[in-house]
Amino acid sequence: MIDTSKYIKVINPSDLDDIINSKVISFDIESCNADIYDKSNRILSISFSCIEGESKVVIIRDNNIELLSKVKNILENVATTKVVAARPFDESIVKEKLGIEVKGNIIDVLTMAHVIDENYTINLENVANKYTSLKNIKEVAEGKRDSLKDAEDGLLVRYNGVDSDATLRCFNALKNRYDKRLKRYYQYFVQPVQNMLSEISTNGCYINKEVLKSNELELLILQDKYEKETLSFIPEEIKEKYKSNLKLTRSIILSEYLFIHEKGLKLKPQMFTGKTKKPSLDEKHLKCFSKVPFIKSLLKYRKVGKLLKPYIFRLWESIKKDGCIYPNILLICTVTGRTVILNPSIQTYPKRGEFAKYIRQAIETTEGWLFGTRDLAQSELRIMGWLANDPTILKALKDKIDLHIKTAESLGITRQEAKAINFGFIYAQSAKGFKIYAKNEYDIDFSMEESENYRDTFFNTYPRLLPYHSKLISETRKNGYSESPLGRRRHLPDIKLGLDGRRLGKEEFMKRISAERQAINSPIQSFSSDLGLIAMMLFNKEIKERGLSEHIKILWFIHDDIMFRAKKEYIIEAHEILRDCLSTKAPEYIKKYFDITVGYPIESEGKVGKNWSEMKSISI
DNA sequence: GGGGCCAGGTTTTACG
């Protein structure tokens, strides 16, 4: 049982004196819901801890002015370090609902935990269970959490109190687990980037609802048309059999019509699903029969449906009262340090194909503003060439020869094919993997021998890649984790399977070679992402220092692409600043704080546009 | 003895 006897409701401002006098405090907010920009949402209480096992909980819904001013003093005191769980929620909601700007160093214990071990679900309860003696903190809610709004003070105090207590205990436990290298990664990468992400989280992006509505209507009409058209091909016998729930999304109906039923198409399946070995129904396989009118129609129906449900309908849900979206950028989510964007999940928005414009047109700037994007040119290939010290890649970069063209020339294939080969082989794809890949992507049948030849030619062209792969694998085996140049770690226990000489079963063997490829990919992918984020952080800093905060607003980062909006008259300047942050300031920062010289030219390409559908390249 | 979709994600739907 959790001892909640020292979680105390604050009555007088003086009850908070120990908090205001502490160097390190934790705090936690309870609100009606998780949506900061929801007008009906409000803060219920705020809890502080400065000693493990104790919490001071201020009930905000009582609206005690005297207490609120004390809370403001605490949160705005630059001299105290504030520890929270899950930035930037607490600081953002305090700013939005109470107008209080949290100042001083803000540290997120969930981030601290993720940097130590990226392989498990991060939430306060898990972290507390793993690192502290405070177990199962959800217990204090007595199994109910949905009605905190009307909960009696006692429950609110316990519920809120345990969170700030757990947060403080996690902080104390986790800081002892940081060695020098992790500390450096945290201090000079994680912390400043998280501060930047918190700052830009309030830079909304306008959505043109008229455009969205009319595109949606157009798609709904198309969807209806394709559905009727597709269904009309299916014979009555099959329709009758499934009449209780006749839908084109049901695999059983499609399979029966395509492959099985006497009155159906009787097609011979060529590709099968991974786990269950059923005839595949995905686009790739269906395209093998692209002459069949039913399949053409079905694929269109699917495309339109895909655009409507996850993209257009979900986008509506993300638009706030002011007509803007405020996407949530997560820094601690993926095992390699790539960011994830949610609400809406814009990093998956279609970019190519005839339907992409239906969603991207609605993401539009307001009058007088323009979007700018800048993406890192061939980021991961360049990083691989640098870290492997591969003479061919480094020379091509020096001579400004496109790396995909270089591969295309060496292997006697097109640039597009070379692109796929580059991305496959730099992360140690096998000849057999390549054979399957070439079949899937280009419908080219290579013999095993031809595939092996391509692989051999590739690695002869870039001779330092294989030795570098071996080095990464052996280092990861030794340490149990791979490490990026800046010090981000990826724990890969499976890489040690079979090293004791034990014969491995197929499954275990697959786990091991998968871990080996991950060991090769992780440091590269991680560094690429970190570099972009450092540049973004420096861009943000530069914007503030030049007094341009009202004219340039950073929006988000999609793996190698930074997106911002700027007033028309500042768009050129914004691009110039960001370009310099990427190619010059970021490597300077990395040299200064990590003592690493980035050994390849960092180049980026800029685009500008009124909406996200029609972005045009610019020569800056 | 050889095995093998390059890696990292989100969201939706159907199904047992």
Add this chain to the structure above:
DNA sequence: CGTAAAACCT
């Protein structure tokens, strides 16, 4: 309710 498959992104 968890898993698999599908479709979208870098």
